[in-house]
Amino acid sequence: MTFAVRRFLPVAVIAVAVLFPLVSGPYPLAVAQSILIYMALAVSWDMLLRSGQISFGIAGFFGIGAYAAAITTLTVRASPIISILLAGACSAGVAFLLGFVILRLRKVYFAITTLALAEIFRVIVHNWGDFTGGPEGLVLPSLIFKGDSRALFWISLGGVLLACGLSALFQRSRLRFALTAIRNNEVSARSSGIDIFKYLMIVFVTSSFIQGIVGGIQVQLYGYASPDSVFDANYTLLPLAMALLGGIYSTPGPVLGAVLLGVAAEYLKLKIPYGHLVVYGIIIVLVILLLPDGLYGQYRRSVRDRARMARGGTAHA
Amino acid sequence: MRIVVTRPRVGPGRMWQVVLWTALAAAGTAAVLLWKPTALVYGVQRAGLYAAVAIPMALVLGIVHIVNLAHGELMMVAAYLAYFAARLLGLDPFVALVPVALVMAVLGLALYQVTIRHSLKAPELNQLILTFGLGIALSQMVNLLFTSQSWKLSLDYVSASATVGNISFGVFDFVYAGAAIALALGLRLFLTRTRLGKAALAVGQNPRGAAIVGIDVGRTYAFVFALAVGLIGAVGSIFLAKQAIFPLVGGPYTMKSFCLVAMAGVGNIVGILYCSLALGLSESIINSIRGYAGWSNVVFFAIIIVTILVRSFRERKA
Amino acid sequence: MRKAFVAVACFALLAVAAFGQGVIKLGANWPLADVSGLECSKAAQLAVDEINKAGGVLGKQLQLVVVDDEGKGDKGVAAIEKLVTVDKVDVLLGGIASGVAVAQVPTLKKYQMVTVATGAAASASVEKALGPSPGSDWYFHLHPWDYDQGQSYYEGWDAIQKKYPNVVIRRIFLAYEEGAFGKSSFDASKALFGSRYTFDGASFKSALQGGSDYSSVLEAAKDFNPDLFIWAGYAQDALPLLEQSKAMKFSPPIYLGAPPAWPVDMGKSPLAEDIMLYGMWAPSINDISPASRKFYDAYVAATGSAPTSYFAALSYSAVYIIADAVKRAGGTDAARLIPALEKTRYVSPLGQTITFTPSNIIKHQGIKNQKILQWQDGRQEVIWPFEVQSRALVYPLPPWK
């Protein structure tokens, strides 16, 4: 793929995405807005994964963001956009404080701790009735932009562009070097002068910030937040599956994965009203087995092999 | 995620720690006994259930090094098998325990050969999402066949009760504690006394080294996975006796087992008994404080985080 | 001039759409993976088939389009958008979970299409989101709100205590599952019963969410020593709760369960004998209400199995109510359909005539009163309201068998 196409493609994709609402009816927009929410979460999760840290706490920071936005909208009458920004700040703040303690953990222990923290956030919100509305949740007086389908799509797209923008920024900056080194070998990274804790904190806070923002957007989209809806385990496991099926350690991977799983879920539901989730589970299993590197990962590997063949080297398995 | 199977070694330096912990535990138990004795009974029963469900997952994670997110769903499938054995063949769940475990072991072997075996070389995340997909497929297939209707056997021995003074409480749930202890000790003996068990332990600790000395690593993985699914099948059959079953019953148990296994340290099967006891008791005590029952989950997860952090601090110092 | 032309074109287009195809479309969303949702879609389809066989409505056939809302808010919104903009349905119905309904309210308000809701009891979220009349007049809430249920039970126990002098209730204990359903039931009941009775309660984790131990809530109940013990949870909690109560020798004079649906094999358990329950419909109503008998036989004939909850009868009624209103309105546009629906007097299979009257906030609330029933010989027998009573009350709860 020549350099020009590589530069032009992202711009084209964004253009198509921005113009999509002008040609589509409210139903595809409603489906798309939900897919965009999961897409932004998948990209934010992948950003942290580039450091080797696996987070199971997406739903936790997503939920904190949702509740921060709901509470600020209801109590201090914050405007929707302000409440979304406050949501991001709140999640980032919580991540920053927790980071000092949990960023020393690695692999399954970090994953479990983030999973446990997400559950603790849910139980706190669930039981802190008078401040958070308890198990029945909070209802906002109105939706952002008075619920206009196109505007809701654009705000969700804004969340995705924020996530992809930060992700691309990370890929083009020293952060890519630092996170890749940390992921590959921490001892070698430390002896290259990389302050591991600092860079882990930067990427952990940034990905939590995005998850908070997207949580805030979710509440403004549906005008409602309850412990079981915004802390739902699906907001952790689906973005994970989307990033893996799409291709990890990249921005396009999770985006592709979100489109694949999102569209498949809705399409299957219409075609096989009873039992579409069985096929959905089987699709996840098949794609993981046939494309271990994910769609984009497989594509990237074939490009690299072709380039290597052109240079006379052997195609490395 | 090659993690060595760790066993808590009580070195001289740590003896006073052990003494301190047991003294603390004894004082705590006495206090609770006076205040609300049944909290202890139900704490032990609850711990038994958590441990019995978690141990087979620890076996898989410790030896085959994969996180099986379909663990709870496999227990659910076994419970459905036991339900049909009870309804159609009139077998009591404890009688159906062995046949169900065998059928599940075969199903586990088939699942392993068809799916998991091909993703072993991939990073552990792939196996995680693979089993996540398997879990969805299994639970939704059962939902498609039998709807989300919940089924329950009504066996009278399940509400057997004992009375101490004026307090009477259910005793059936001690079966879970018995099953957990049997599983832990049985596996401990299997892994350290039998040839096949020692081979499995070796594969768990160093697959390449085991292969060099002639152990067929692939076959050991398949055997251990099938064994684990068989064991969770047996637990599923016992589970059916007291609990209602429905397609999504497995999910919460997968997550709790996953947390317990990580808390006990990967591969530390006996450690799971201690951890689930700590969790069961603390949950039960908080649960019995009027008005704070909702907070018992926070205790569960808080203890897990603290244990993981303490172990990482201790490792960081060593 | 141009504005008039556009109006005429619009009307023509609408007319063509409505009459051209000769079909009246009903759009519904239910959680199809959930057994109650599945039964709703089957019962609604049964009603549509019956009406079409009898000549349809205004000479046109009814068509039911069902979309699975998977019990999730975002899927529920997508379902409404699909039904309204893609399938271009004329009337909306359906729904079970409050969480889905409250997420749908903003989208429904956008279209102001006539909606007959067969679920959503949580008034604190759904009714508040709907807002007062006339803004919410397009919404016909068939399912009772949580405070309607509470009020109905309050009257029920009052009537029962008058008819059966040996039944004396002073202390009531409610064990509620810690989620939205349980908490809203507790809040509503406490507000209503608190004044006249000594009312208390405690929460438990339902088996639906992985709970496996009811000891602490039952012990709290035992300490309270209630005359009436109620639990608000799910079908998964029914028998395990009874088994643990028997083990703990906890047997209150009245032991009552209020799950949305009961497990299929509940009747087979000896422990179920004389356990009371709140509900809206039960097979025993067939003996008293011909409409119920007709619905039950038709449902069993069409699906091969009996309905396990009142949601089936409710969805069946929703279709008939809409069809009847469209017939009287002579069309499906809101301006005429809403007044027609307001004059609904439908003899439903639930053993009562359904009319729409104002509730605390919205103007069109359908069913308000519930029924108090009792498991006798493996069957749910109606105890109250007395006009549909099928068996005498057994009081107090005999010792555990």
Added chain:
Amino acid sequence: MPDLETFGLTRHFGGLVAVNNVSFTLDCGEILGVIGPNGAGKTTFINLVSGIYAPSSGRIHFKGRDITGLPAHKRAQMGISRTFQIIHPLENLDVLENVMLGFIFSRRMGLKEARRSAEALCGSLGLGDLSRDVSQITMLETKKMEIAHALASGPSILFLDEVMAGLNVDETREIVQLVQRVTRERNIGVGVVEHVMSVIRDLTHRVIVLEAGEIIAAGPYEEVAKNPGVIAAYLGGAA
């Protein structure tokens, strides 16, 4: 005052004492050989000086400042670099990017400047075709990349942990000349851990001998080579 000096450096893992009371000095421009049988604690010694392990006791001074408590990345930024006996090239970065790390994080350069500096450094070490994957380069090129990776941090003290291992005679000579050139040009103090005695003889100004974690001999190579204790340490028998 020596550039790098340790006082009674000790480290034990549980009961095992890996490095015991080691005191030594190293100045810029000087090449010090560190020899001793396998398991003598040479790599642990390097890990202590480079900050990978924290010492159980003893102090480390660098350019007059006590750096005992400083983490590894701070020491790398201050000018202490090392190569690894078991080399861990970072797979998802190509050869050039591996070398760039030191420039980016120790020398705090921007990406463009770091890329240019890395290209120049690799050129000077005879490393070509830098966009190749790390899994495709020869053993010699891997060693050169490892040295380049260490030099990228702009060190004034460099430890080479058995960098000659696995190289044939010609390759070894090329690396020895390369180390001598680099030391002269950049005035670096180099600690060389090696088993190849010919390399120690040609390359080092003086030598220290480690055995069971302790220094048992020090001085010019010829003198140390004749020391009976050292011979016994290598060939076994009573020290």
